[in-house]
Amino acid sequence: MKIYTRTGDKGKTALFTGTRVPKHHSRIESYGTLDELNAYLGLIRDQAIAEVHKQNLIKIQHLLFTVGAILATEPKKDAKLKIPRISLEEITFLEKEMDRLNAELPEMTHFILPGGHTTVSYCHIARTVCRRAERQISYLHQTEPVADTVLAYVNRLSDYLFVLARKLSSELQAQEVKWIPEKLD
Numbered sequence: 564m565k566i567y568t569r570t571g572d573k574g575k576t577a578l579f580t581g582t583r584v585p586k587h588h589s590r591i592e593s594y595g596t597l598d599e600l601n602a603y604l605g606l607i608r609d610q611a612i613a614e615v616h617k618q619n620l621i622k623i624q625h626l627l628f629t630v631g632a633i634l635a636t637e638p639k640k641d642a643k644l645k646i647p648r649i650s651l652e653e654i655t656f657l658e659k660e661m662d663r664l665n666a667e668l669p670e671m672t673h674f675i676l677p678g679g680h681t682t683v684s685y686c687h688i689a690r691t692v693c694r695r696a697e698r699q700i701s702y703l704h705q706t707e708p709v710a711d712t713v714l715a716y717v718n719r720l721s722d723y724l725f726v727l728a729r730k731l732s733s734e735l736q737a738q739e740v741k742w743i744p745e746k747l748d
Contacts, residue, residue, distance in 0.1 A: 579636045580643060589703040594631040595694040597683035600625045610656075610682040612731060620658060623720065626653055630713055634700070638708050649712040657719040664730045672741070674731070679737030683728050690724035697721060 575583045576591060582593065601624050608620040629646060636644045677687035697717045700709055732739050 569695060571738050579632065580652075582637060589633055589699060590707070593699045593703050594634040596692060596699055597627050597631050597634070600689055600692045600696055601631075603692055605686060607682065607685050607689060612682060616727065616731070623723075630716065633710065634703070641674065648710065649716045651712065651732070654712065654719050655733065657716070657723045661719075661723050661726045664726045667685065668726075668729050672728070674742040675742040676742055677728070679732050679739060680735045682735060683732050683737050686724055686728035686731055690721050690728065691722060693717060693721040693724055 571586065574588050575585050577583050578590065604620050604624050604627070608624075610618050630649060632644060632646055633648065656726065680685050696716070700714060700717060703709055704714065729739065731737075
């Protein structure tokens with residue numbers, strides 16, 4: 564398989580269906596941002612973290628490729644995409660993992676500043692990239708429908724990454740710095 568095709572040299576790329584669109588199309592921005600998120604998840608997975616987190620991240624990375632494929636396919640040609648879709652089970656998995664991790668953490672009483680450890684910071688970067696992907700998918704959804712489960716999954720994933728960052732802070736014994744704004748007189 565050749566990596567370069569020269570077909571994108573004039574600022575256009577092909578969706579899975581073969582339709583050519585500008586590289587700045589909201590559909591391309593959406594799945595391109597998921598690709599960026601996936602790279603950050605790989606970076607987190609490469610850190611010295613618990614095996615359970617690594618396995619969960621691998622599962623999520625696979626699902627992000629699924630979401631990317633869905634986004635790379637025009638809704639009217641969706642039947643041509645021969646892969647499973649995002650189901651409520653995947654969303655529930657993230658919710659159960661958040662509940663499990665949260666049960667092991669101290670109650671959160673303030674906003675928390677990102678940081679404290681490089682691994683935790685990577686997780687916060689992934690969370691913010693996930694939020695950007697969510698905004699871009701929402702924008703795409705205004706003009707071309709996106710499955711509700713896709714929108715919900717990406718939304719829940721950013722929440723999961725926040726809870727994972729907190730759990731990693733705990734496991735790595737990094738200090739969580741609370742955001743406490745100065746009070747004005």
